[in-house]
Amino acid sequence: MLSDTERRELEDALKHYPDKRSGTIDVLLLVQRRRGWISDESILDIAQFLEMTSEDVDSVATFYNLIFRKPVGRHVAFLCDSISCWIMGYEQVREQLKKQYDIDLGQTTRDGRLTVLPIACLGQCERAPAMMIDQNVYGEVTPDKVETIMEKYK
Amino acid sequence: MSQDPTRITMERPLTQYIHPDGTPRLLREYVTNGGYHSLQKLVTGMAPKDVQRLVGESGLRGRGGGGFPTGSKWSFVPMGPDAQKPKYIVANADEMEPGTFKDRILMEGDPHGLVEGMIMAGYALDAEVGYIFLRGEYHLSAQRLTRAIAEAYAEGYLGKPLPGTTFRFDLHLHSSAGRYICGEETALINALEGKRATPRAKPPYPQTVGLWGQPTIVQNVETLYNLPHIVNHGSAWYHSLSRTQDGGTKIYGVSGRVTRPGWWELPLGTTAREVLEQHAGGMLAGVHFRGVLPGGISTAFMTEEHLDLPMDFSSIPPQVGRLGTGTMIVLDDHTCPVGFVLNLERFFARESCGWCTPCREGLPWVARLLQSFEEGRATNDDLALLDMHTKWLAPGHTFCGLAPGAMAPLQSALQFFHDDFERHIGLGRCPWSNKPAQLRVLV
Amino acid sequence: MATIIVDNRSYTVDERKNLLAACLGVGLNLPYFCWHPAMGSVGACRQCAVKQFKDDHDPSGRLVMACMTPASQGTRISIDDPDAKAFRASVIEWLMVNHPHDCPVCDEGGECHLQDMTVMTGHVYRRYRFPKRTHRNQSLGPFIRHEMNRCIQCYRCVRFYRDYAGGRDLNVFGAHDALYFGREQDGTLENEFSGNLVEVCPTGVFTDKTLFQHYTRKWDLQSAQSICSHCSLGCNTTVGERYGIVRRIMNRFNSQVNGYFLCDRGRFGYGYVNSDKRIKRALVRPALDRTKPAQPEGVPQVLEIIGERLRRVRGIIGIGSPRASLEANAALRSLVGPQQFFLGVDEQEHRLLSTILSILRTGPVPSASIHDAEQSDAVFVLGEDLLNNAPRLALALLQSVRQQPMERVDELKIPRWDEAAVCNAVQSRRGPLFMAGHRQTWVHEYATDSYFAAPDDIARLGFAVAGRIGPDAPSVPDLTNDVRDLAQRIADALTRAQQPLIIAGTGSGSQATIEAAANVAWALHQHGKQTRLSFVVPESNSVGLALLGGGRLHDAFDSISQQKADTVIVLENDLYRRAEQAKVDAFLETAQTVIVIDSLEQRTAAHADVLLPAATGPESDGTLVNQEGRAQRFYQVFVPDGDITDSWRWLRDLARAKSPEADGVTGVATWNTFDDAVSATAATASELARIGEVAPPASFRVVGQKVPRQPDRYSGRTSMLSHLTVHEPPPPPDPDTPLGFSMEGYRGPLPSPLISQFWAPGWNSIQAVNKYQDEVGGPLRDEMPGLRLIEPVATKAPCWFTAIPPAFQPTLHQWLFLPLSAVFGGEELSNRSPAIAERISEPFLSLHPSDGARLSLEDQVTIELALQGMTYRLAVHLESSTPMGTAGISLGYDASGVRVPVWVDLFKAIKTGHRRRVA
Numbered sequence A: 001m002l003s004d005t006e007r008r009e010l011e012d013a014l015k016h017y018p019d020k021r022s023g024t025i026d027v028l029l030l031v032q033r034r035r036g037w038i039s040d041e042s043i044l045d046i047a048q049f050l051e052m053t054s055e056d057v058d059s060v061a062t063f064y065n066l067i068f069r070k071p072v073g074r075h076v077a078f079l080c081d082s083i084s085c086w087i088m089g090y091e092q093v094r095e096q097l098k099k100q101y102d103i104d105l106g107q108t109t110r111d112g113r114l115t116v117l118p119i120a121c122l123g124q125c126e127r128a129p130a131m132m133i134d135q136n137v138y139g140e141v142t143p144d145k146v147e148t149i150m151e152k153y154k
Numbered sequence B: 001m002s003q004d005p006t007r008i009t010m011e012r013p014l015t016q017y018i019h020p021d022g023t024p025r026l027l028r029e030y031v032t033n034g035g036y037h038s039l040q041k042l043v044t045g046m047a048p049k050d051v052q053r054l055v056g057e058s059g060l061r062g063r064g065g066g067g068f069p070t071g072s073k074w075s076f077v078p079m080g081p082d083a084q085k086p087k088y089i090v091a092n093a094d095e096m097e098p099g100t101f102k103d104r105i106l107m108e109g110d111p112h113g114l115v116e117g118m119i120m121a122g123y124a125l126d127a128e129v130g131y132i133f134l135r136g137e138y139h140l141s142a143q144r145l146t147r148a149i150a151e152a153y154a155e156g157y158l159g160k161p162l163p164g165t166t167f168r169f170d171l172h173l174h175s176s177a178g179r180y181i182c183g184e185e186t187a188l189i190n191a192l193e194g195k196r197a198t199p200r201a202k203p204p205y206p207q208t209v210g211l212w213g214q215p216t217i218v219q220n221v222e223t224l225y226n227l228p229h230i231v232n233h234g235s236a237w238y239h240s241l242s243r244t245q246d247g248g249t250k251i252y253g254v255s256g257r258v259t260r261p262g263w264w265e266l267p268l269g270t271t272a273r274e275v276l277e278q279h280a281g282g283m284l285a286g287v288h289f290r291g292v293l294p295g296g297i298s299t300a301f302m303t304e305e306h307l308d309l310p311m312d313f314s315s316i317p318p319q320v321g322r323l324g325t326g327t328m329i330v331l332d333d334h335t336c337p338v339g340f341v342l343n344l345e346r347f348f349a350r351e352s353c354g355w356c357t358p359c360r361e362g363l364p365w366v367a368r369l370l371q372s373f374e375e376g377r378a379t380n381d382d383l384a385l386l387d388m389h390t391k392w393l394a395p396g397h398t399f400c401g402l403a404p405g406a407m408a409p410l411q412s413a414l415q416f417f418h419d420d421f422e423r424h425i426g427l428g429r430c431p432w433s434n435k436p437a438q439l440r441v442l443v
Numbered sequence C: 001m002a003t004i005i006v007d008n009r010s011y012t013v014d015e016r017k018n019l020l021a022a023c024l025g026v027g028l029n030l031p032y033f034c035w036h037p038a039m040g041s042v043g044a045c046r047q048c049a050v051k052q053f054k055d056d057h058d059p060s061g062r063l064v065m066a067c068m069t070p071a072s073q074g075t076r077i078s079i080d081d082p083d084a085k086a087f088r089a090s091v092i093e094w095l096m097v098n099h100p101h102d103c104p105v106c107d108e109g110g111e112c113h114l115q116d117m118t119v120m121t122g123h124v125y126r127r128y129r130f131p132k133r134t135h136r137n138q139s140l141g142p143f144i145r146h147e148m149n150r151c152i153q154c155y156r157c158v159r160f161y162r163d164y165a166g167g168r169d170l171n172v173f174g175a176h177d178a179l180y181f182g183r184e185q186d187g188t189l190e191n192e193f194s195g196n197l198v199e200v201c202p203t204g205v206f207t208d209k210t211l212f213q214h215y216t217r218k219w220d221l222q223s224a225q226s227i228c229s230h231c232s233l234g235c236n237t238t239v240g241e242r243y244g245i246v247r248r249i250m251n252r253f254n255s256q257v258n259g260y261f262l263c264d265r266g267r268f269g270y271g272y273v274n275s276d277k278r279i280k281r282a283l284v285r286p287a288l289d290r291t292k293p294a295q296p297e298g299v300p301q302v303l304e305i306i307g308e309r310l311r312r313v314r315g316i317i318g319i320g321s322p323r324a325s326l327e328a329n330a331a332l333r334s335l336v337g338p339q340q341f342f343l344g345v346d347e348q349e350h351r352l353l354s355t356i357l358s359i360l361r362t363g364p365v366p367s368a369s370i371h372d373a374e375q376s377d378a379v380f381v382l383g384e385d386l387l388n389n390a391p392r393l394a395l396a397l398l399q400s401v402r403q404q405p406m407e408r409v410d411e412l413k414i415p416r417w418d419e420a421a422v423c424n425a426v427q428s429r430r431g432p433l434f435m436a437g438h439r440q441t442w443v444h445e446y447a448t449d450s451y452f453a454a455p456d457d458i459a460r461l462g463f464a465v466a467g468r469i470g471p472d473a474p475s476v477p478d479l480t481n482d483v484r485d486l487a488q489r490i491a492d493a494l495t496r497a498q499q500p501l502i503i504a505g506t507g508s509g510s511q512a513t514i515e516a517a518a519n520v521a522w523a524l525h526q527h528g529k530q531t532r533l534s535f536v537v538p539e540s541n542s543v544g545l546a547l548l549g550g551g552r553l554h555d556a557f558d559s560i561s562q563q564k565a566d567t568v569i570v571l572e573n574d575l576y577r578r579a580e581q582a583k584v585d586a587f588l589e590t591a592q593t594v595i596v597i598d599s600l601e602q603r604t605a606a607h608a609d610v611l612l613p614a615a616t617g618p619e620s621d622g623t624l625v626n627q628e629g630r631a632q633r634f635y636q637v638f639v640p641d642g643d644i645t646d647s648w649r650w651l652r653d654l655a656r657a658k659s660p661e662a663d664g665v666t667g668v669a670t671w672n673t674f675d676d677a678v679s680a681t682a683a684t685a686s687e688l689a690r691i692g693e694v695a696p697p698a699s700f701r702v703v704g705q706k707v708p709r710q711p712d713r714y715s716g717r718t719s720m721l722s723h724l725t726v727h728e729p730p731p732p733p734d735p736d737t738p739l740g741f742s743m744e745g746y747r748g749p750l751p752s753p754l755i756s757q758f759w760a761p762g763w764n765s766i767q768a769v770n771k772y773q774d775e776v777g778g779p780l781r782d783e784m785p786g787l788r789l790i791e792p793v794a795t796k797a798p799c800w801f802t803a804i805p806p807a808f809q810p811t812l813h814q815w816l817f818l819p820l821s822a823v824f825g826g827e828e829l830s831n832r833s834p835a836i837a838e839r840i841s842e843p844f845l846s847l848h849p850s851d852g853a854r855l856s857l858e859d860q861v862t863i864e865l866a867l868q869g870m871t872y873r874l875a876v877h878l879e880s881s882t883p884m885g886t887a888g889i890s891l892g893y894d895a896s897g898v899r900v901p902v903w904v905d906l907f908k909a910i911k912t913g914h915r916r917r918v919a
């Protein structure tokens, strides 16, 4: 069930569109922002709200990589694996994360603190390698900086 | 500040006021420096068709990678009292082309420029609603655009008839949920409609059947930033900015192992050598240049011999490649070209929308083949398979431009770095990797 | 028409087609996947690539997708171009990247479009040497099996299921090369047309689960042409059999009727033929003694016993059947004499059928085929629940709402086959569809306006619409403002249309709605519109039976009770479905001898003194007349075991047993072959005179040969019976049709009624239909799509119906019970099919929520309801679409002796003690 706050927020988001279904992606993102990820139950809630079937909603949800259909940690680190970051050594950052938190791309730490996901070029190529944690972007990330950066994300 | 803020003799109209410290220009500052002045021009009786003509004359070409002349793109939009309404202007702010970050620089530094550009495009095409389709990862741009839009509403640039006209423009921001294919304009339209972002067949073009079936213009962010300046200063001035027949400046960027990776707004037609050597400061000490992708990863490699070509939409011969987004990625001699292309093809395979067969099935195959080169398991047959893909994943063979774009760097790499591919086969490992050669395993 | 040049040869084609359809239409082979003749082009699979040249000076040309390129004048292409060929082979190679090597165990094997196209492109060795992706399959209910690993991502399933058939619970998930086509969770596919996925899917992802239960390869099936017996639309099917078991039903293309698609009741409802409730032996009570149960007896003995009795009786009456063939009914009529022949439908149905016939016979408006319905650009449905009573027609309406928006598509110069572009241009625009009824279904989502009301109010709306269109049509006074506005909107939309269609039927039991529908259609006709009428009737041969003509059921009852006759022959009918139990009991008790001819155990059969096993549709030949008035022939697929034979043959034998002396033998007793039956039937009524032209006679031969029912590759013929005999028995003779029960015979172009399986060189899947059409998607070559028996009197001025009922008045205590039928479970034969049985929902009573409150009933409680002497357990459904003061009742087929509409005092009828919530 959507909470009243959620419902109000979603209704607001739909105002920009001529019909409900056009807001599907916005609604998914908003629900995800509150709930962390999109569970089967969230799919049902959204489907009901948008007067669509869960198939309609999930078809859209599973297309987009920023919509999580599996639970993620409290924080999500998006590690850019595109070309400029690859040249500049993103793989070392990935190794560092692996060493330090025992998780590879696509995994979540056991304590639920962090999920690391690969991401397409973050548009920070002049500061490669780049990483985004939650909504904050870090450039010129080197393995030795990882720990300091992560301090903010408990 | 000069007395007449609009009398600018600047060489960098798009970026000259962007703060070097990364803070955005807010409304007040924007206006003081001549912002939203283009809208006042409309009071002088500039009709939509005048704006259209001016943009046509200016030689503005789309900055989204295709370089399509903006004026002629607009000419397909139905105009006049009988035209289908509403019409839409969509800013393509999806910027997911790896190596590309120019739109972000503009939106973060100068969000009002996009708002003004969109209002102008809206006025020119008599389209009263705009959407900014922003990639989901650009949170900072989202914040700044949201604020700019709110300011523009408060000042009456949005949501009210423009002075001296009956035209009123509304603008909304849509944050996307990922996927590179959303940058393709028809896929973008599907995404804005809340659907899966698979591209649409053309014709019909969005100009007649676009967003929600209505006439729609999708324009790259950088393209839109040019509009107010063209309206303010005219097409002759605009041409004078450029070194070639296409008007204006271009935001060039460089990433990779160069001394000063970054971006610069330079006259259109600046050569790659100038950008790389003068602005990016040349290669880092100890590494050597081998090649460059001139504008994102959907372009073909240029090598030393091409560096003196003007970087514009008409000077690069088609057999060499194309400008793309103008943000360059440099390949150096410490980097394996096969590994480089493998990274690109993995990206394309992952970002394929899955609609058409050659792209959906071909790209993962290509990526696996390249992987087997890197692992030292490739054979000459695999080279033939790569060639086959470069031949078949050509424009028109696939549904949209993603797969052909994916083949551009591969094909040129096979051409320029053929020896490196063969060395992988011969050595049974990657020459750049000190990992031991893997056993040849039949899979 | 346009001239196109393909590999330097000129062809004349329709310029409104795309190149793929054009090439296939002129007989060229070009592979494809995502395109479908009924669903247009989307350009996804890239399989149909050809080389296009600007002109004959263009040496290089470029690859284009034939399905996305118009066949415009002067187009120059090459299919054989080496690049085009190599590219097409590559497309297969890509599709094979993840496709498993499981053809030998795949249900689709041997009729797989992917296999065909693979062979066509010449792709042989797969060079991909990396791991394949794998998927988990879903359990999709009793009809469809799911094997996602075989998917080639052509998107046809979702395009059919969602875009064409209005389904919502199937979709595509994921992106790039990790696409999944299925439901969000495991579960039954809900859409009533899901079975078409079996044919639409070009490979083995969606296969027929009922076939899987008794799997047989296509080439091992003995098949014949059939007509679906599960509703009145008469969809054309192919029935496949092996070892005496019907294995599956496939769609048989008929451009005027079902086109490419069937409903699930029709496709999966065949299980009754294989049922263990089949009557297989002739049964007779020893010495015809009522106190003894009927026992199996040799057929000659049975006939002797009956013959002896029949020669001594006072009078014989016959009760016909709306689900038996024309010939069987005519045989009964001949045996008992026209005065003693009764239609065997209930009183109300009899009246409604007569009204419908007279409207079609005497009015100026013709009836609509399903194809006509698809082409209609405005539709008004009065009181008929199409989805449940005539599903394939409901599917046609989903196509009709696409017609009017095509104006915009044409304006934008988008070719109509360019499906993706059409959808983008059309968006959610829909043409006018007005639905008035007493029950909401998902089809209402497609309606411009829906009106839920009691039948009388629906009729009033109809009369009001007619009154607004035709200046001299009677109008309706004292309408509420809402209804008046609605009537105006409907009238406006219908008069703006080019080809309006009005639909009504027997489904709500209302004479007035039928008459109102006629008035609307006639008024439109006066307006100069190309109007069509469509009346839905209950059963597969209801119209045929009515054309034959016969007495009313209560007269049959009377003639026994008044002792004018003492013997009754009941043909393929369960009288308990036609009248109240007590009446039928009394009737069967009073009759001295009851002879029942039927195929399945049923309640009337249980009372028979003599029970004769009738052949079902797939075991016999016959003619059926659908609701449009179209006569169509069905053919025997296989020879049944036991004593089972055609009903007309039983009646012929009864006639002969009655008067054994050869001289003086007349009527049915003289019939020897099916053709005799046809010609005798044709002679019974002028409208039936041409039924012989529906299909070629038994004497039809091509180069002296019959048409084989078994395909070339039929295997095991010499060993099928090796456990019984080492000799290969000769194939059974078939004196009735031009078909043979064998592999031998003529293979080549045939008149369409004789085509059972579509098969062409290189085309083993159902897609081979293309090879039988002149124009892809159009009629079969020299199609004989059945024969319309009733055509309107064009010149006739309408003779308006004027009996406008008063507005419906809810009462304090009484509710008007209205029938609710169910697509699964609402019909006699399909009910006996195990797969359908799984989809039958429990009986229920539907009430308006405010009526529920008045009766203190909550949604979903179970009640016991006393009705016409019986007590039923029903779930209560509170539905706001149920008109106030009415109650919709849906009973299982076994309880369908209940007569509705009827007024019921629910305060009394509901046994309150048993109200409880369903868990």
Ligand SMILES: Cc1cc2nc3c(=O)[nH]c(=O)nc-3n(C[C@H](O)[C@H](O)[C@H](O)COP(=O)(O)O)c2cc1C
Binding pocket: B061, B062, B063, B064, B065, B066, B067, B068, B070, B092, B093, B094, B095, B096, B097, B180, B181, B182, B183, B184, B185, B186, B218, B219, B220, B221, B223, B224, B400, B401, B402, B405
């Ligand atoms: C796969 C693909 C991705 C694209 N991504 C972008 C993008 O991120 N931003 C963009 O402006 N254009 C992108 N384009 C180009 C757009 O389709 C379109 O041509 C452009 O937005 C038009 O704007 P312009 O005329 O101003 O350049 C992409 C094209 C393709 C085929």
Ligand code: SF4
Binding pocket: B181, B198, B199, B351, B352, B353, B354, B355, B356, B357, B359, B360, B398, B399, B400, B401, B402, B403, B404
């Ligand atoms: S080339 Fe085909 S599969 Fe690839 S992104 Fe474009 S439409 Fe989708």
Ligand code: FES
Binding pocket: C020, C031, C032, C033, C034, C035, C042, C043, C044, C045, C046, C047, C048, C049, C065, C066, C067, C068
């Ligand atoms: S049939 Fe033409 S692209 Fe699929």
